[in-house]
Amino acid sequence: MRNLLTATTLILSAFSISAVQAAEGDVGVEAAMDDRYCTTCHGVEGIGNIAVEAPRLAGMESWYLKRQLENFRAGIRGTHEQDTQGIAMRPMATKLSDESIEDIVGWVGSWEYVPAHTTIEGDINQGRSTFQSCAACHGANAEGNETLGAPALAGQNDWYMVTQLKNFRAGFRGAHPEDTYGSQMLIMSKALRDDQAIINVVSYINTLQK
Amino acid sequence: MTNPVSRREFLNLLGAYGGTSAVLQAGAALGFMPSSSQAAEISLRANNGKKVAILGTGISALTTAWELTKAGYDCTLLEASHRPGGRMFTVRAGTVIDEIGNYQRCEWDDDPHLYFNAGAARIPSIHSSVLKYCKELEVELQVFVNESKTAWVQDDALNGGKPVRNTDYSSSMQGFVSEMLAKSLGNSEVDSSLTESESETLLGMLRSFGDLNEDMLYKGSVRAGYRSGGFLDHGTKKDVIALRDLLKTRLASNVMVTTQEGTGSGPLLMQPVGGMDRIIYAFANRLGNRIKFRAPVTEVMVKDDGVEVAYEQNGVTEVLKADYCFNCIPSHLMSGIPNNFPTEYTEALNYIRRGKAYKAAFQAKERFWEKENIYGGITWVNAPIQQIWYPPHNIHGKKGVVLAAYNFGGANYTEMSQEDRIEDLLKHGEKVHPNYRQMAEKPMTIAWHRMNHMLGCAPRWARVRGGWSDKEEQMYETLRQPVNGRHYLIGDQSTQHSAWMESAIQSAHYALADLDQRVRSEPA
């Protein structure tokens, strides 16, 4: 994955540029050929980027990240035509090798946990009572539970959780026959009556940030 | 000719113009043309070494750095990518396309004529600032041919899917439109609002515009070329394509219009000899090691007396302290970079959407289009590839690079695999040129939505068609004001006419003028 190529140097050798004043000569360096692209979309050290709707990775559990990357690669996630954000992510993952996934997971794991900014406001009390059923898997403080395959929610971008809950509820995520954990979430999300219920529960999760 | 389908509607429309219409008012059109546009004269006060951090190496950043360096400022440019230029990107032998999840390396023949402008490609005559720097930096220009009447129009709904020459299509369309207008002149209200001499002028123009016969009817035109003969023998005209057939394709709107707007395309445009990035390297080579590559900015902190910019290089985080900062990092990427901008500034940054664009090109084994009498211009295709461009340079050379797709909405190319993209361009292209597939060597594709460190084409400000809302105008003004007089946002994102190099350069000039005023007003 790391075969380095001298791109711009090659380009420039083909052209003699007249009137070049700088003595330093050609500019540009070889392109990096690893797959450490994540920060372009997901922000510096994976803090998340609302403008391109890429969620926070800083603090994401390595087992969860690995599974999702593998799901994207295999088309288990990000293939439903209504899953806009998943569809955007999938092509980034289709060509990843196992080694690349491992490299990325290790790299992401080196970033510090940073709780995301909150952007939504719902009824926290309503959200708290709804959350009781979530807590069974995700933990009372939304800290996650590897044994059950339930990721931490605390500190994740609220706008991202809203999108994902809506996607689960509508069957845009978790409907793939091989998405074992996703299908559990699909069923659980049916308990969320409407969009307001989603906003409420996510508002409550916002209060649980580490 | 078949009966014009919407003649009544058409006449009604004309009638609606009536005598009072502004279109028919005398005098209004005179003096309409703005005087020729001139590049701004930049004269910055010479400065002893104030430090400036310039983020990104888009054309706006390079302009800024060049002007400030000439005036004696101490500039450092931080570029996340391995190459300078952002959306001014030329692909040729050896070039890496750093698309996320779709890395490509160009293996075309090493030949200066064989290149593909994957981003900006065309320079209009009135983009004075672009032209000014080409002149100043001795970037050689040549004419770019934006329209060729021998290029094709292809739509499965037209002519059984067989391509039609642009000239066959446009001559007939012009003929029918002229014929309809001429007829309406005889009996509509428009008539009464024109003087006899005006009517005559208009009729004369219509006759020539549509190549109408004495009865003001369109019966075919030699403009479409001859079916046979034409040099040693008398030429015989081709058959007329019936209006109803012409209307089978929506491509009419593309084929009939080569000048989309004053600043936009026209039949005559320009390009740098050897590729659009000649402009980029003309700046970058002069700036030399002031540019740091693969040095992504990771934090921007505006202070009372300057700006602190953190960036990463070789795995180490460094901090650059500067008096001023000029930033052309795309707004949607700034949203993922920690900063201490005021809330309303951040809100405005987050508001701008990123446009999609997709281009593809291949090296052609032979210049097959020349055998079809095409020497440049655009073939219009009613498929997502939309356009095929033929290189206007190196005529009669051995090979050439064909632009095989240019989709401005992006279609679903962004998500497509490289294999699917290639099959798509070959499949549609071979409807136009039967030997296309055999001629295409090593296709390269670029979906700007997935380009590393860009993730988009043109910034999109307005959310609805037809203009900017007050809120949008307000946010725009917010971003045009430097944060604390220290941090300037530049690039076509801070202009009201994105997707042009000229806009990006003018944004730099605007910011530089502001800086210069501040510097001049400082106590000596």
Ligand SMILES: Cc1cc2nc3c(=O)[nH]c(=O)nc-3n(C[C@H](O)[C@H](O)[C@H](O)COP(=O)(O)OP(=O)(O)OC[C@H]3O[C@@H](n4cnc5c(N)ncnc54)[C@H](O)[C@@H]3O)c2cc1C
């Ligand atoms: C397909 C296409 C066709 C076009 N056609 C034309 C045309 O024919 N004519 C025309 O005039 N214009 C055209 N344009 C528009 C023109 O290319 C742009 O308006 C212009 O190049 C924008 O320059 P900019 O200064 O805004 O910076 P950009 O080119 O947007 O550069 C931004 C820079 O920021 C860098 N960057 C990103 N993240 C970081 C970070 N964290 N740290 C440091 N640096 C970072 C990027 O690598 C890049 O160098 C076209 C654009 C596209 C995409």
